Amino acid sequence: MEDALKLEYEAKNGWSLLDEGARKELTAFCEDYKKFLDDAKTEVEATEVLTAAAKAAGFTDIEEVIAQGGSVCPGTKLYAVNRGKSCAFIVTGKDDPTSGMKMIGAHIDCPRLDLKPRPLYEDSGFVLAKTHYYGGIKKYQWVAMPLALHGVVFSDMGRKKLNVKLGEDENDPVLYITDLLPHLAGGQMGKPASQVIGAEQLNVVTGSVPAYKAPEPAEEAKPEDQECKDKPENGGNDSLKTLILKLINEKYGLKEEDFFRAEFEIVPALKAKDVGLDRGLIGAYGQDDRVCAYTAFRSLLDFEGVPDKTLLVYLSDKEEIGSMGNTGARSCWLENLILELVHLHDAAYGMLELRRSMRNTKFLSADVTAAFDPTFADVSDKLNVAFAGGGIAFEKYTGSGGKYGSSDASAQLVTYIVDCLDQAGVPWQLTEMGKVDVGGGGTIAQFMADLGMDVIDCGVPVLSMHSPYELTSKADVFWTYKAYLAFLRA
Numbered sequence: 001m002e003d004a005l006k007l008e009y010e011a012k013n014g015w016s017l018l019d020e021g022a023r024k025e026l027t028a029f030c031e032d033y034k035k036f037l038d039d040a041k042t043e044v045e046a047t048e049v050l051t052a053a054a055k056a057a058g059f060t061d062i063e064e065v066i067a068q069g070g071s072v073c074p075g076t077k078l079y080a081v082n083r084g085k086s087c088a089f090i091v092t093g094k095d096d097p098t099s100g101m102k103m104i105g106a107h108i109d110c111p112r113l114d115l116k117p118r119p120l121y122e123d124s125g126f127v128l129a130k131t132h133y134y135g136g137i138k139k140y141q142w143v144a145m146p147l148a149l150h151g152v153v154f155s156d157m158g159r160k161k162l163n164v165k166l167g168e169d170e171n172d173p174v175l176y177i178t179d180l181l182p183h184l185a186g187g188q189m190g191k192p193a194s195q196v197i198g199a200e201q202l203n204v205v206t207g208s209v210p211a212y213k214a215p216e217p218a219e220e221a222k223p224e225d226q227e228c229k230d231k232p233e234n235g236g237n238d239s240l241k242t243l244i245l246k247l248i249n250e251k252y253g254l255k256e257e258d259f260f261r262a263e264f265e266i267v268p269a270l271k272a273k274d275v276g277l278d279r280g281l282i283g284a285y286g287q288d289d290r291v292c293a294y295t296a297f298r299s300l301l302d303f304e305g306v307p308d309k310t311l312l313v314y315l316s317d318k319e320e321i322g323s324m325g326n327t328g329a330r331s332c333w334l335e336n337l338i339l340e341l342v343h344l345h346d347a348a349y350g351m352l353e354l355r356r357s358m359r360n361t362k363f364l365s366a367d368v369t370a371a372f373d374p375t376f377a378d379v380s381d382k383l384n385v386a387f388a389g390g391g392i393a394f395e396k397y398t399g400s401g402g403k404y405g406s407s408d409a410s411a412q413l414v415t416y417i418v419d420c421l422d423q424a425g426v427p428w429q430l431t432e433m434g435k436v437d438v439g440g441g442g443t444i445a446q447f448m449a450d451l452g453m454d455v456i457d458c459g460v461p462v463l464s465m466h467s468p469y470e471l472t473s474k475a476d477v478f479w480t481y482k483a484y485l486a487f488l489r490a
Contacts, residue, residue, distance in 0.1 A: 012427040014391045014475035015280075026478040029298075030282060033477060034272035036294050037284045038168075041267045042150045043085045043317045043327075045163075046108040046290060050297050050315070054079045054089055057301055062090070062340065072344045075306035080337055084152075084161075085109075085317040085327040088337055089300050093310040097342050098353050100360025101310040103453070104299070104484055105329070105444055106292040106367060107319035110285070111135035111466050113142060113202055113266035115151075119259060120206070122241040127207035129175075131266055132199070135320030139197040141467050146174035147204065151264035153254060164252055164262075167269040174269045176205045204266060207244040268468040280474055281388070287470040289319065291477060292366035292459040299484035310341065311488050319367075319444055329444035335451060355452065362413065363455040364487060365445035366480075369393045370433045371461030371473075379439070384432045386461035388473040391427030392483040394418070395457040398433065400440025407449035409456035417456060417487065424486035427479055431461075458483070 018026060040046035059077040072078070078090040086108070093101070112134050119129040133139060148167030154160065167174045179197070180188050188196055238246070248254050254262075272284035293315050300313045318328030325331065335354070342349045342357055371388040372380050386393035396414060399406030414430075421428050433441055448455045460480050463471035 011387070011390060011429065014389050014427050014473070014479045017425070017427055018475070018478075022478075026474055029478055029481060030474045032298075033291070033294050034282060034284065037272040037286060037290060040108075040290065041110075041148070041168075041286055042112075042265050043109045044152055044263075045150065046293065046315070047081060047084055047087045050089075050293075051079055051081060051087060053297075053301065059089060062337075062344075065344065066340060070344070071347070072341070082317075082327050082331075082333045086333070087315050088334070089297060089313045090341065091300060091303060091307055091311045092341070092345075093307040095308050095310075097310055097338075097345050098349075098356040098360065099309065100357060100362065101312055101338075102307075102362055102488055103312045103314060103448075104296040104364045104366050104487070105314040105316065105448065106296050106459075107289045107316045107323075107329070107444065108293050109135070109317045109320050110267075110288060110290065111137045111320055113147075113204075115149075115204075115259065115262075115264040115266065117260050118256075119204075119264075120241055120244065120256065122239060125208060125210075125240070126205055127240045127244045129204040129206050130200075131202045131204060133202060134265075136466055138193065138467065139199065139202060140179075140193065142202060143177045143179040143197055145176075145468060146269040147176060147266050148172075148269035149175060149264055150267055151262055153252070153258050153262040162252065162254075164264065166251075172269075175266065177202055178205065207240060207247075209243070210240055211238050211243055270469055275471060282472050282474060282477065283469050285468055285470070287460070287472050288368045288462055288465050289366070289459070291462070291472055292368060292480065295460070295477065295481040296364075296366050296484050298481055299488055302485060303488050307488065312338075312341075316444055323444055323447060329447045359452040361453045362416070362487075363445075363448045363453040364417075364484065365443045365448060365455050365457045366459050366484070367443040367445075367457055368459045368462040368465060368472075369395060369431060369457075370465060371463045371471075373463055379434050381432065381435050384430075385434075386429050386431040388461050388463065388471075389475045390429045390461070391476060391479040392421075392458055393429045393431045393461050393476075395431055395433065398441055398443055398445065398457050400442075401437060405440075405442045405446060407445045407455055410454065413454045413456055417458075420486050420490040421483055423490070424482065426483045426486050428458075428483065429461075 040049045059079045062078045062080045072092045074094040076092040080088045113131040114134050116130045116132050151164045153162045245256055268285040275281035275283040296313045314334055316329040318325045323329040339354045342353045369386050372385045397403050397406035397408040443457050445455045445457050460472050460476045
């Protein structure tokens with residue numbers, strides 16, 4: 001009986017594998033991670049924060065190396081930035097790049113609300129801003145909560161950039177989207193959840209105080225004189241909208257026209273916090289997928305020595321809307337970057353060597369999955385679901401229904417990966433996201449597979465995914481970092 005029991009698989013708990021020293025390391029790592037979440041609430045901010053950290057660690061812009069007609073040697077540390085919204089970090093290896101690389105890819109865009117090109121309008125004593133939601137959200141979750149404005153504005157033919165951030169500092173005002181009170185919500189409450197709040201109802205309150213008008217002198221004025229005096233060009237009262245634009249102009253030097261060419265995002269004005277009396281969970285906005293982006297980045301930053309194979313961490317944009325655009329994983333930017341690396345290794349190398357390199361590359365598609373939620377247990381197969389605290393979750397395939405939209409990793413690749421983790425003592429789970437016909441989701445894995453790479457999905461299990469405040473287990477965050485590090489070291 002005892003021998004028979006050893007034949008059965010026994011799931012591991014990530015917390016139980018931590019000794020006192022590892023728990024201290026976990027705590028320090030998660031504090032750094034929470035700070036990153038607070039500092040990087042947009043893909044632009046994430047790129048800036050991580051690039052600055054890479055520079056401080058001795059990474060060099062690959063564009064500088066290319067411009068100088070240089071080459072690379074084993075152990076060279078490089079970074080590359082794509083239009084300020086996606087990036088990659090590289091440590092070159094001893095082996096010829098045609099033998100393949102080790103790559104980890106995550107995404108740094110998150111579900112949010114974007115301001116429309118012409119957002120501001122005045123109505124019934126309020127100045128409001130119109131939005132267009134980005135990615136898969138439950139729209140009703142974004143009302144009646146504090147919100148912040150993040151964005152970038154360019155000038156001088158795009159050569160000068162202004163970063164805008166409002167609502168994050170303790171003394172900043174926040175923004176807000178109103179909801180209907182229960183007393184009058186009979187019609188609203190009878191709607192399907194997807195229609196409780198409509199897309200055109202996600203209007204952000206930005207102001208409500210009318211201009212102060214000094215008391216008039218006691219002497220009587222003619223009506224026509226008063227009408228002339230109150231005209232804006234003659235120093236009369238400004239409209240509410242104009243007053244808000246004046247405040248924006250005073251703080252950032254912007255006019256309404258600048259909104260047309262800017263990129264403004266509305267995100268929760270909430271800080272990353274420990275959750276639970278035992279502080280075992282992290283609550284924060286944007287953990288899908290910045291938890292995998294951060295752990296992947298740190299694994300490369302903390303890699304010591306000169307690797308055999310070139311190591312590359314790729315952080316893409318636009319995953320939440322299908323990886324479209326020139327900063328998304330469907331673009332040729334990553335392919336071109338690898339070609340540059342191949343050419344830097346040997347100036348005679350070209351497209352054939354690029355294809356060989358990609359064909360021999362192992363790629364971890366680092367993206368989150370759904371953690372089992374006992375409150376909503378009916379959507380999951382408990383034998384094949386990720387559990388919070390169980391370590392990094394691997395998914396041989398994602399997609400939906402009959403594996404549509406999936407790359408379906410080979411058994412050989414799965415064996416290689418889990419053997420790496422077992423040798424390093426890192427707990428892992430092999431999972432699916434939900435029951436077969438309940439739902440599903442996609443990642444950038446399929447696009448890397450299109451390039452010929454061996455790829456598998458893996459990442460941190462998340463509760464309340466795509467909500468304004470997601471939950472992760474600190475154990476999973478820590479062990480995912482260790483898993484990526486084990487993969488790079490193997």
